[in-house]
Each structure stands twice: as structure tokens, then as C-alpha cells.
Amino acid sequence: MQLFDWHSIAISPSDSIREALTVLDQQSLQIVLVVDDNQALVGTVTDGDVRRALLRGETLNSEVSSAMNRSPTIGLNNETEVVWHQKMLRKSLRHLPIADENNKVIGLYYQKGQVTEVRKNPIVLMLGGQGMRLRPLTETVPKPMLMVGNQPILETIVKHIAEQGFTEFYFCINYLGEQIRKHFGNGEKWGINITYIQENAAMGTAGALSLLPLLPKEPFIVMNGDLLTKINLCSLIKFHKEHDNKVTACVREYTQQVPYGVVELDGSYVSQMVEKPSYRYFVNAGIYCLSPETLQLVPQNEFYDMPTLIAEILSDKEKVGGFPITEYWMDIGQMPDFEQAQMDYEVYFNHLDEVG
The missing domain is CATH 3.10.580.10 (CBS-domain)
Structure with missing residues (x-):
């Protein structure tokens, strides 16, 4: 203290x-x-x-x-x-x-350096994408292994999650996946255990879940492997349980300003005119908490996306929650995002260079 x-x-x-x-x-x-x-x-x-x-x-x-x-x-x-x-x-x-x-x-x-309890909730990282929008950087290196700051994107992700007490990781790999396997091994260096799930073809953002060797006993996290974020996954799991959700999707606030005056028509008459309005949305942040029973909906060894899984759960009248991410979050999908992440790293993640 x-x-x-x-x-x-x-x-x-x-x-x-x-x-x-x-x-x-x-x-x-x-x-x-x-x-x-x-x-x-x-x-x-x-x-x-x-x-x-x-x-x-x-x-x-x-x-x-x-x-x-x-x-x-x-x-x-x-x-x-x-x-x-x-x-x-x-x-x-x-x-x-x-x-x-x-x-x-x-x-x-x-309380400085508060001891974090060991979390039994598995972490499933989707790492098989080809990163086409970041070519030529991803021609010889998988996107999760691109260097941001002094280490690969995926290493920053792993260290941040491990700091929160999570130790059981599943790496779903495909494109140039051997580079990921060679760098991380069994995860011992970071105090975690890594099980590799090999995708033999593109399986979407949820298809590889059918390849998990064991059915999780606790709610588990599914996360895209190209995200830099300081999200508190313990808070996400707590939120998921408190609301009795089948799936909780993390969302991020996104505001879009129309650069023109917007005219609303009623037939041929103007009913309202708003100058350069801003519209507020919640967008998908690529991080999910799932209850174990949702895996029964995932087809075996087929291409399957998370939005499809969520649509099926909603059609069954089950609860799907939205968890707003208030912490730093960056989806490194395109070159401007990659360049911004390089600048942000020193502010938000520099301390992780000393971990592991």
C-alpha cells in the first residue's frame, strides 16, 4: 500500500x-x-x-x-x-x-502490484487471416507477428492478457502459422499454456471453435489476433455472467459526421434539414465472451463467422449482450491503423517490453 x-x-x-x-x-x-x-x-x-x-x-x-x-x-x-x-x-x-x-x-x-487470481477461462485467439490489406508487409510475415513497438502485435496481446491472470490459450493458426508456433512455443516464457489449433483452410471468425479439443467449463474469450487493446477481460466476463448472456460482443463507439446538410423528405416536401449532423454507432470490436453451450451451434470443420453464430442465438431468443470497450482499442486492419499503432504503443504499452 x-x-x-x-x-x-x-x-x-x-x-x-x-x-x-x-x-x-x-x-x-x-x-x-x-x-x-x-x-x-x-x-x-x-x-x-x-x-x-x-x-x-x-x-x-x-x-x-x-x-x-x-x-x-x-x-x-x-x-x-x-x-x-x-x-x-x-x-x-x-x-x-x-x-x-x-x-x-x-x-x-x-494497492500497488495487486496479486491477480489465476483465471480458468480459456482465451481463443484467431490468428489465421492473410492480412491482405496490409500487403506487402504480410507477404512473408503473418499479421499478428508484425512488429509494433519492440515486439510483435501478438506478443503485446498475450502479455496484456497474461497480466490479468489468464493462463490457458488456444492459438488458431493457418497462414504462415509456423512463424507463430516457433516464436511462442508452448507459452512457458510468458507463464501460460498454449494449445495450437491448425486450420487447414479459412474457417472464418468462429469456425475454428469446432476444433477445440475440450469443451470449456467456464465462459471463454474469443479475440481477433490483430487488435491492440487494454480491455479488462475480467470485467467482460463478470458482465457476461451478471447479465446471463449466451454471447457478449464487445463494442466500440463510432461517430460519423456527414459533411453535408441532410434533408429529410416527406413525399415531395422537406420535413427537416440538419446541417452536417453526426451519427453515433456501436461497432463490433472483434472480442467476444461465449458460454460453453454456444459451441453446439458451430458446424464441424466448416467456414463459419461470428455474426452468423450471433444471429442464430438471437433467433433462438437467447441473450446477446453488448459490452462497450472504454479502454484503448485499435484494429490494425489497414496501413494507417498500423502507423497509428506505432505511435500509440509508446503511450499505452511500452511497459510490456519488460514482461516475459
Whole structure:
């Protein structure tokens, strides 16, 4: 335990949710303090608070006051460290803002290097694509093995997931897959166990699930192997279970601005004209949590995509959840994405160079 200088994780109530997410990603303390001009605490923000706000209809441009917890648990500077620790234990907290009698923030008490429990949930990484949109880079190197920062994309993914306590990995490989197998071996270097699933032909984003040697006993994660993200998979699994979903698909907010005035017609008459409107969508982020029984729907050794699986589950009137990703996320699908990832790596993932 230690008291942390809180200034780098403080924002004002009028700052945007987007600004809160930037602080969450860059400081990696999983909490933001919202303070007024007198440095008095008015609320706290975690990724869960942001996720709930987005599901309520707030946007990344909304003020953070619309997402913050207005009644956080705090410690007082005239209390002992034992009392602070007891407050955290009672509510399973990792962080405790410390304030004086006037509610002015003086520090953040937190558990540094918290031990993460070993997670039994399998991680299935889809690594068989040819990466055609990144040619010529992928002519001799599979996309997951392209270097971003000082290591392959896939190594960054594996290290981030392993840090969260996950140890059982399935690598679904096809195109130039031997390069992946040679680099990672059995996973011992990273403290994980890797089982390789060899696709003999393109099987889509879900087809390789029929090749899993064992039926998972717990909800499991399926993730594309070309994503850089700091998603908290433990939160995803918790969300999946709490909502009793068959599948939970991760989504990312995407805003598109029309560069023209949009005219709505009623017959031959103008009913409304909106100048350069913005439309907000949730887009598929390529990460899923599945309950084991969903595998019964996947055909054996055939091409099969995740949207098809989700459509079948919806047609059966089963629950499919949407989990907004509030952390950093980048789909490295095209050259501009690859170039942006190179710049982002130093900000979000540089510490992982020392892991493994």
C-alpha cells in the first residue's frame, strides 16, 4: 500500500468522458478523481462507470459529471491506515481517495502490484487471416507477428492478457502459422499454456471453435489476433455472467459526421434539414465472451463467422449482450491503423517490453 500523488488522475466535472478515458488509459490506475476548483472531491470515475453511462445513451463528448460516481467511499486524513484498509476490504476496493475535513483531496491510497487470481477461462485467439490489406508487409510475415513497438502485435496481446491472470490459450493458426508456433512455443516464457489449433483452410471468425479439443467449463474469450487493446477481460466476463448472456460482443463507439446538410423528405416536401449532423454507432470490436453451450451451434470443420453464430442465438431468443470497450482499442486492419499503432504503443504499452 502507498499514498499516491493524485494530481495526474484529476479532472474537472466539465471535462468530457473522453478525457477521463485518456487518463484511465495513460495512468493505468483504473480510477479518475473529479475535483472542483477548490480541489474538493465531487466524484470518481472507473471504466465501469463509463461503460454504464455509454449504455444509458451518453457519448464520449458528454461531461464526465454524467458518468461519475457521486458518492464514492473515501478515507479521511485523521484516520489510521488500518481504517483505510478496512474500508477497502469491506467494499473490495483497490483505491481509496483520501480527503481532509473539508473534502479536499490530499492523496490516493491504493494497492500497488495487486496479486491477480489465476483465471480458468480459456482465451481463443484467431490468428489465421492473410492480412491482405496490409500487403506487402504480410507477404512473408503473418499479421499478428508484425512488429509494433519492440515486439510483435501478438506478443503485446498475450502479455496484456497474461497480466490479468489468464493462463490457458488456444492459438488458431493457418497462414504462415509456423512463424507463430516457433516464436511462442508452448507459452512457458510468458507463464501460460498454449494449445495450437491448425486450420487447414479459412474457417472464418468462429469456425475454428469446432476444433477445440475440450469443451470449456467456464465462459471463454474469443479475440481477433490483430487488435491492440487494454480491455479488462475480467470485467467482460463478470458482465457476461451478471447479465446471463449466451454471447457478449464487445463494442466500440463510432461517430460519423456527414459533411453535408441532410434533408429529410416527406413525399415531395422537406420535413427537416440538419446541417452536417453526426451519427453515433456501436461497432463490433472483434472480442467476444461465449458460454460453453454456444459451441453446439458451430458446424464441424466448416467456414463459419461470428455474426452468423450471433444471429442464430438471437433467433433462438437467447441473450446477446453488448459490452462497450472504454479502454484503448485499435484494429490494425489497414496501413494507417498500423502507423497509428506505432505511435500509440509508446503511450499505452511500452511497459510490456519488460514482461516475459
